[in-house]
Amino acid sequence: MFNEFTALLSKEVKLEWRNKFALGGLLLYVVSTAFVAYLSFKKIVDIPVWNALFWIIFLFGATNAVARAFVQDSKEKQLYLYTLASPQAIILSKMVYNGLLLFVISVLTYIVFGVLVGNPIQNPVMYLTALILGSTGFSGTLSLLSAIASQTQNNVSLLSILGFPILLPLLMTLLRLSKNAADGISWTVSLNYVWILLALNTIVFALSYLLFPYLWRE
Amino acid sequence: MAKNWWKAIAVILVLFALIGGLLIDVPRLPILNETIRNLFYHVTMWFAMMILMTASVVYSIKYLRSGKELDDAKAKIAAEIGLFLGVLGIVTGSIWAKFTWGAYWINDPKLNGAAVTILAYFAYMILRNSFDDEEKRAKISAVYNIFAYVLLIVFLMILPRMTDSLHPGNGGNPAFSQYDLDNTMRIIFYPAIIGWTLIGVWLGELKLRLHKLRIKKLEDEL
Numbered sequence: 001m002f003n004e005f006t007a008l009l010s011k012e013v014k015l016e017w018r019n020k021f022a023l024g025g026l027l028l029y030v031v032s033t034a035f036v037a038y039l040s041f042k043k044i045v046d047i048p049v050w051n052a053l054f055w056i057i058f059l060f061g062a063t064n065a066v067a068r069a070f071v072q073d074s075k076e077k078q079l080y081l082y083t084l085a086s087p088q089a090i091i092l093s094k095m096v097y098n099g100l101l102l103f104v105i106s107v108l109t110y111i112v113f114g115v116l117v118g119n120p121i122q123n124p125v126m127y128l129t130a131l132i133l134g135s136t137g138f139s140g141t142l143s144l145l146s147a148i149a150s151q152t153q154n155n156v157s158l159l160s161i162l163g164f165p166i167l168l169p170l171l172m173t174l175l176r177l178s179k180n181a182a183d184g185i186s187w188t189v190s191l192n193y194v195w196i197l198l199a200l201n202t203i204v205f206a207l208s209y210l211l212f213p214y215l216w217r218e
Numbered sequence: 219m220a221k222n223w224w225k226a227i228a229v230i231l232v233l234f235a236l237i238g239g240l241l242i243d244v245p246r247l248p249i250l251n252e253t254i255r256n257l258f259y260h261v262t263m264w265f266a267m268m269i270l271m272t273a274s275v276v277y278s279i280k281y282l283r284s285g286k287e288l289d290d291a292k293a294k295i296a297a298e299i300g301l302f303l304g305v306l307g308i309v310t311g312s313i314w315a316k317f318t319w320g321a322y323w324i325n326d327p328k329l330n331g332a333a334v335t336i337l338a339y340f341a342y343m344i345l346r347n348s349f350d351d352e353e354k355r356a357k358i359s360a361v362y363n364i365f366a367y368v369l370l371i372v373f374l375m376i377l378p379r380m381t382d383s384l385h386p387g388n389g390g391n392p393a394f395s396q397y398d399l400d401n402t403m404r405i406i407f408y409p410a411i412i413g414w415t416l417i418g419v420w421l422g423e424l425k426l427r428l429h430k431l432r433i434k435k436l437e438d439e440l
Binding site: 141144145148151152153154158161162164165166168169200203204207208211214215 | 282357361368369
């Protein structure tokens with residue numbers, strides 16, 4: 001199981017590295033969205049607006065990134081993969097890989113956004129915590145939903161419809177935590193949100209792990 | 219007609235709640251005043267919705283374990299009727315909000331939770347309709363139903379704790395616990411929940427019979 005998982009994970013990373021244009025497209029998407037936001041707002045004085053805009057850009061970037069998780073594999077390739085590995089190993093590797101990918105995207109968004117629009121964050125470590133927990137949570141939710149959406153015809157728009165309502169608890173908590181980070185509020189106050197996020201992450205990972213085997217067994 | 223007694227009970231309970239809810243003496247509280255009577259309709263519909271959504275998830279889990287087509291049909295029908303009650307609940311709640319808080323929609327965690335629930339179940343319906351293959355549709359939408367339900371319950375639990383709510387019992391509004399002890403209101407409140415739930419089950423049973431007949435017709439044609 002563990003060997004399968006590491007093998008699949010390294011396969012994902014290698015595939016991504018060989019298809020650099022896909023990764024580049026994704027990163028460009030984030031950068032250009034941040035640039036559009038910058039040109040429309042110029043300077044953002046209000047911290048909640050900065051924060052909300054950042055997470056909305058990240059939400060759309062994440063949906064686009066994870067949409068490829070199962071959609072990009074052709075039917076034949078998926079069938080081949082399923083004969084080789086257990087479904088648990090497949091979903092775990094996808095979730096971990098997408099978590100890493102989303103973390104890279106979120107950090108990049110943060111840097112680009114910070115340089116262009118200005119960086120109001122007073123507690124970067126706390127903000128980084130929010131980015132890590134947000135990336136893993138988004139990846140856990142969207143990976144399973146991407147597997148669901150990939151089975152239908154109109155998969156990309158369906159992923160957003162299915163994902164946004166379900167992502168809201170995560171997003172609301174993230175907004176609170178990152179706003180605290182921006183305002184430089186102490187850890188004792190914000191630790192509560194970190195626990196909620198950890199609990200949500202656990203629930204999402206456990207549910208995806210349990211439910212994914214039902215999706216591919218035909 | 220021995221097995222139809224519960225339908226009679228459903229009608230009697232809902233009529234009792236409709237008429238009794240308008241007639242009985244209610245406690246006079248600031249802000250709420252007479253609109254408190256909406257408690258009998260709005261809140262009870264939400265209770266019935268949550269019960270039906272739970273039933274839907276139970277059938278989805280049953281389907282994943284058994285693979286029987288009927289379990290999937292039941293999950294779908296329960297979700298549809300839950301959604302119907304949810305829309306009614308949101309409309310009655312909105313009218314209530316207009317008269318107590320002054321606007322049809324207010325940024326309130328409970329309202330947002332309700333809206334998200336409705337959105338997620340509409341998404342479930344759209345997901346169901348985007349498959350041609352019936353078995354695939356049943357399996358995949360069951361997975362989504364379970365996933366969404368668990369996260370929505372979490373949402374409804376954690377969200378109100380994060381911000382103040384305008385809902386009675388939060389943020390300085392008169393609390394329900396004050397008149398939860400008021401037995402005259404309880405007399406209407408609990409029967410209304412049971413009544414709406416039973417009406418929902420009745421509707422579901424009718425839809426299920428229709429579904430079975432459609433399948434039978436299809437089989438006869440073949």
